[in-house]
Amino acid sequence: LGKKLQDILDNVRQQGRLTEAQVKAAMREIRMALLEADVNFNVAKDFVARVSEKAVGQDVLTSLNAGQQVVKIVHDELIETLGGSAQQPQLKTENNVWFMVGLQGAGKTTSTGKLAAHYKGKGRRVLLVAADTQRPAAREQLKVLGNQVGVPVLEVQDNEPPHVTQQRVKEYLQKDFRDLVIVDTAGRLQIDENLMDQLADLKTALNPTETLLVVDAMTGQEALNVAETFDKRVNLSGLIITKMDGDARGGAALSARFVTGKPIYFAGVSEKITGLEPFYPDRVASRILGMGDVLTLIERAQQAELSAMDPNKKITDFDLEDLLLQMKNLRKMGPLGDIMKLIPGMSKMLPEGFNVDEKQLKQIEAIIQSMTLRERRDPKVINGQRRKRIAAGSGRTVQEVNRLLKMHDQMKDMMKVMQRMGMGKGGKGMPK
Numbered sequence: 001l002g003k004k005l006q007d008i009l010d011n012v013r014q015q016g017r018l019t020e021a022q023v024k025a026a027m028r029e030i031r032m033a034l035l036e037a038d039v040n041f042n043v044a045k046d047f048v049a050r051v052s053e054k055a056v057g058q059d060v061l062t063s064l065n066a067g068q069q070v071v072k073i074v075h076d077e078l079i080e081t082l083g084g085s086a087q088q089p090q091l092k093t094e095n096n097v098w099f100m101v102g103l104q105g106a107g108k109t110t111s112t113g114k115l116a117a118h119y120k121g122k123g124r125r126v127l128l129v130a131a132d133t134q135r136p137a138a139r140e141q142l143k144v145l146g147n148q149v150g151v152p153v154l155e156v157q158d159n160e161p162p163h164v165t166q167q168r169v170k171e172y173l174q175k176d177f178r179d180l181v182i183v184d185t186a187g188r189l190q191i192d193e194n195l196m197d198q199l200a201d202l203k204t205a206l207n208p209t210e211t212l213l214v215v216d217a218m219t220g221q222e223a224l225n226v227a228e229t230f231d232k233r234v235n236l237s238g239l240i241i242t243k244m245d246g247d248a249r250g251g252a253a254l255s256a257r258f259v260t261g262k263p264i265y266f267a268g269v270s271e272k273i274t275g276l277e278p279f280y281p282d283r284v285a286s287r288i289l290g291m292g293d294v295l296t297l298i299e300r301a302q303q304a305e306l307s308a309m310d311p312n313k314k315i316t317d318f319d320l321e322d323l324l325l326q327m328k329n330l331r332k333m334g335p336l337g338d339i340m341k342l343i344p345g346m347s348k349m350l351p352e353g354f355n356v357d358e359k360q361l362k363q364i365e366a367i368i369q370s371m372t373l374r375e376r377r378d379p380k381v382i383n384g385q386r387r388k389r390i391a392a393g394s395g396r397t398v399q400e401v402n403r404l405l406k407m408h409d410q411m412k413d414m415m416k417v418m419q420r421m422g423m424g425k426g427g428k429g430m431p432k
Ligand code: GDP
Pocket: 102, 103, 104, 105, 106, 107, 108, 109, 110, 111, 187, 214, 242, 243, 244, 245, 246, 267, 268, 269, 270, 271, 275
C-alpha cells in the first residue's frame, strides 16, 4: 500500500465508527492501487462503490485497528470478487472435452500441455487435439508437448470442416479410450470476427464440457474486452490466467472474472510444463493490493510455529516472558529485520532507530533474563529503581531497558491487530 494510503489509514482512529469522509479518502487510494495493478477502470470504480457501502458505519474496535479494518474489508471483497476459494473445472468419469480459446500468445498451447501433464498425473487418459491451423508451427508445438508429456495428439488438417474434426475425434476414441480431450485452437493478435465464427463453429461441432479462456495476466486493461467478447461469442465456462510469474499484479484476472462472472481455475506460473497452479483468490487479492508480503510472513510464521504462548492465556496478556519466547521463535524465521519489515505498520511502531539484529536480540534477551518472574509477568511493577537494577544486571543502560519496555507495549498492540487479522494465535486460522 502506498504511503498516502497508510497515512489516511493511520488517521482513521478512535472515531468509534468509520465515517463517510474517512472511507471516501481511503477508497480514493484503494482505487489508485487497483488501477496500478491494471484493474480495468470501470471495474475499479464499481468495486470501490461496493466496498464503500459496506465500510461506512462499521464499528472500529480499537484505535489501531481502524485502518487495518478498511484494508480487511477491501481484501475480503477482492477475494469474493475473484471467486472466493480455488475452484476446479468439472470433470466427469468420461466424455470430457475441453475447448481452449484465447488471443495469440496468451498461452493456450502451453496451458494445454500443462493441463495434459497435470491430469495425466491424476490418472486421466488425455487426448490432445491440435486445431490451430492458422500458424504453421502451432500443431508441431503441441506435438512436441504431447511427446514430452506422453499423450497422443490428433492433428486437424488444413481447411478441415468442423464436422470432419468431430468425426475424426470420435473415431479415434473408438480405437483408443480417452476420458479427457483437450482442444487447442487458433488465436489472433486481436479480436477478429472471422476467427470468432470459426471458433463458434468448431465449438458447436465438438460440444465441449468446458470452454476455457486463456488470458495473459500482462494484458492488463485489455483483458476486460477480450474476456467479454469471447464470452459473448463462445460462451465461456472458466478462465486460466497465464504469466502470473511476471510483474503483473493480477488486475487482468480481476477484470476478466468480473466481466464474465466465470471461475478462474488455474494460474500459469512459468513456461515449464509443471508451471500451472490452482488459482488462489486470496493470494491474488493480496497481490493486487500489494500485500503479498503479509502472506509470506504468515507462511514463515507457520513454519516456525511462531506462537508458543500458553494456549489458555489471552493474547492481550502478552507479557515479557512471552516476548522472550517470541523473540527466540522469531530468530528461527530468519533475519529479524526482514520479518519486521513484512508486518504492515511495524516499522512505524518500532521506536526510532530500532533495528533488530542478532546482537540486539541477545541484549534484549539479557535484559529480560535480568528481571524477576514477577516483573516479566507484570511489567507495570518495573519502577525506576527496578529499571536501574535490571540495567546493571544485564550490563545494559536504563535507556535500553526503557526502550525494551516501550517496544513490548507496542508489540502487545500489534498482537491484537494480528489476532484481528487472523494471523496470530487464537485468530481464525491462517490463510493457506
Ligand atoms: P498461444 O499462442 O496462446 O498458444 O500461446 P503459447 O502457448 O504459444 O505461449 C506464448 C508464450 O508464452 C510462450 O513463449 C510460452 O512459453 C509463454 N507462456 C505461456 N504461459 C506462460 C506462463 O504461465 N508463464 C510464462 N512465463 N510464460 C508463459
